[in-house]
């Protein structure tokens with residue numbers, strides 16, 4: 001039998017809409033929101049704020065911490081909705097190792113739109129100068145299990161509707 005969805009990761013580059021979409025899915029899907037950015041160590045935030053891209057090593061401890069959070073929410077009988085860039089396949093595999101029933105909603109956004117969103121967003125640590133490196137690091141999750149790619153330039157309601165519809169369909173199909 002195919003894997004049931006036990007948790008959701010909303011992923012993609014800075015500015016793609018992870019927090020906005022994650023919050024809306026959480027409300028509709030009766031989940032528990034885990035804001036990935038809130039778990040970055042101070043050193044990672046300082047680096048990004050200074051316009052320096054994170055390395056695999058910088059992200060490793062953070063991803064392990066997120067995996068623990070996901071497991072704790074599932075153990076409490078709730079459904080985690082994690083917002084996490086999860087740019088590389090190896091990052092997603094690390095999260096899947098902790099919980100194979102993780103579904104990934106990939107918010108696919110063109111570079112110029114991501115740049116515009118990040119450049120015009122007030123009060124956030126992430127500089128638009130890091131957008132280029134986000135795309136260099138990004139390995140889109142094509143052909144990976146339990147993954148949906150959504151056009152992140154659509155209105156928020158349309159993105160959320162597609163995601164929730166897919167989550168419900170997938171769980172119905174995989175339960176059969």
Ligand SMILES: Nc1ncnc2c1ncn2[C@@H]1O[C@H](COP(=O)(O)OP(=O)(O)OP(=O)(O)O)[C@@H](O)[C@H]1O
Nearest residue numbers: 014015016017018019020117121126152154155156
């Ligand atoms: N579908 C959308 N259409 C138009 N604007 C959007 C959409 N989704 C999000 N935005 C806007 O784009 C900006 C980035 O959104 P958001 O903070 O949700 O992205 P994010 O991926 O969580 O970013 P980060 O990881 O960099 O914090 C915000 O100003 C938000 O209001």
Ligand SMILES: O=C(O)[C@H](O)[C@@H](O)[C@H](O)[C@H](O)CO
Nearest residue numbers: 013014015037054085086126
């Ligand atoms: O892996 C990364 O490089 C980070 O997680 C970033 O993607 C951000 O924290 C985020 O999007 C902030 O704007």
